[in-house]
Amino acid sequence: MSRPLLEVDHLVMNYTTEKGDVSAIQDVSFTLYEGEALGLVGESGCGKTSIAMSLLGLAADNARFDEGEIRLDGTNLLALTPDQMRQRRWNDISMVFQGAMNAWNPVYKVGDQIREAMDLHFRPRLSSREVEARIAKLFELVGLNPAMINRYPHEFSGGMRQRAIIAMALSCDPKIIIADEPTTALDVIVQDQILQELKAIQADLGMSIIYISHDIAVIAEVTDKIGVMYAGKLVELGPTKEVFARPKHPYAYLLLSSTPSVTGPRRKLAPLEGEPPDLLNPPTGCRFHPRCPYATERCSTEEPPITDIDSGHQVACWNWQEVPELGGLTK
């Protein structure tokens, strides 16, 4: 087993608002190992982006970390000063955001913008020729013609701009990349190309990646390990193949049962009743219990801890043994 690189340990984070505290991350723990691809999946508002921002030290001003630690190579990132964190960002952890392709400054050349990031963050210092060579290499790595370095963002298509963003994320040789919905705004063929490329780059460079997506099909394709989030809680965590074959949290089970696919038998999908809860005022006990078909009385009062049910497969549910095998429904 490779070395643990990033450990999120019982993290609790609330957003302070005028209406009260919004419980965005509630007691979330996971470990990212070297060279591993972890996927965090969940619906809007489940806290997956809040986790990404916390890992990068970019949480909103009203975010309050009440408990827990985020340890990178043993250092608690939450204890660092903003300046120390700035030095970690890009060098240790970098990011590819949703819609980042639209964040290029239109009046600077793409190459110059990557150079700027390297000037600010990259140690060792490189000569400008070395920087040039490195950017050219990065362009090749992400499937862009190095001749595009001196072009402006408007000369790139959407997919190319996103590739250039990935090149920028790789520019300082990070240990971890956080990819938050990296392909959401792209067409399916371009999405596929970029995901395959990210996967290949990750394998080549032995990097760790955290993918964040609402699309479990994307997560299925690119990750080794998956964490399913619901309403600020991590409800299931385990090897991707294991969780997809035997989801044991009712939410994960229903999410998988309600995802249409172009392969396999044409199934009747099971809808998830109700809507996600308001995190200003989260349900007591298990946060999923109001929508859960397997809920019992205990679920509305006692919060289930996340526990190991099989080697490395963790579930936070009192009644996980009631959850049936997948794929009983046929259209």
Next chain:
Amino acid sequence: MTQPLLKVENLSKLFPVAKGFLRTPTDFIHAVDGINFEIQPGESLGLVGESGCGKSTTGRMLVKLMEASSGQILMSDKTQTEDLIDIANIPREDMKRFRRRVQMIFQDPYESMNPRRTVFETVSEPLTVQNIGSLKEREERVSEMLRLVGLSPPDAFLFRYPHELSGGQRQRVAIARALVLDPSFVVADEPTSMLDVSIRISIMDLMLKLADEFDVSYLYITHDLAVARYMCDRIAVMYLGKIVEIGDTEEILGNPQHPYTKALLSAVPVPDPTHVKEEVAILGGITKAINPPAECRFLARCPWAQDVCRTSDHPPLEDKGDGHYVACHLVESALARA
């Protein structure tokens, strides 16, 4: 053969590329370029393709939110059973009647509703415009619609404003609004793509259920083949303004013939980590069809292109058997095989 509900013949839409003020445009984007298809009563057709392929433009032309540049859209009229009528020639005074038969559901439930109108005002507006019923009857009809789309009790929703509703609830209101006049044809343009996965299925199930109850046909526009599979009896795949393949859903997905369909299908992420991908590498990226050359639209990206593709015009849709039509020079036709 029953009379189709809708018949589209050689439909095209060209958009001029602006060259500057007062200059006659010479370049045109061929957003929709001579497409043909039929929809039978009660059938749902999925129109699938990437952004910019012309699928939304097609949908808008069918509901007359946009005039066609050329071609015909023929629709059967429930009351006059004889002939199909060309919707371009509907006289002004009959337009209202046309609108009763054809409705649209839009993608973004946050933008398709007037924020200053209550749910009741939104859903009853079609009735008001069409002068149907008294206020009392309209109230009853709207309540019934809300119940049908799963917003019950209706009293709790009638006087709410869009901002007080979630995305899924708004889309339910949009569906109620589209179906309140009991139309026979609804264009649904990505109605679930803005919604969360868990909400998506309930909206799709609702649309399927109502299609049955109201005997309505959908033209279901989507970029997501998995969604099209769930919703549609047949699928038409569009690429740069052309339909390149059309046929029964399972046939298209199980036995895709056009290189573009194959590539699209192989690129769709599959929610199964054990699934082994069959990579179909196509070249380059999608472009815009500005004054496109006569050859096959897909030529520049097709990894299998032969001389015949370079020397002939864009291939017509040909029957490959069982109503599976493909527009590709390289796919043998059923006739040639026989």
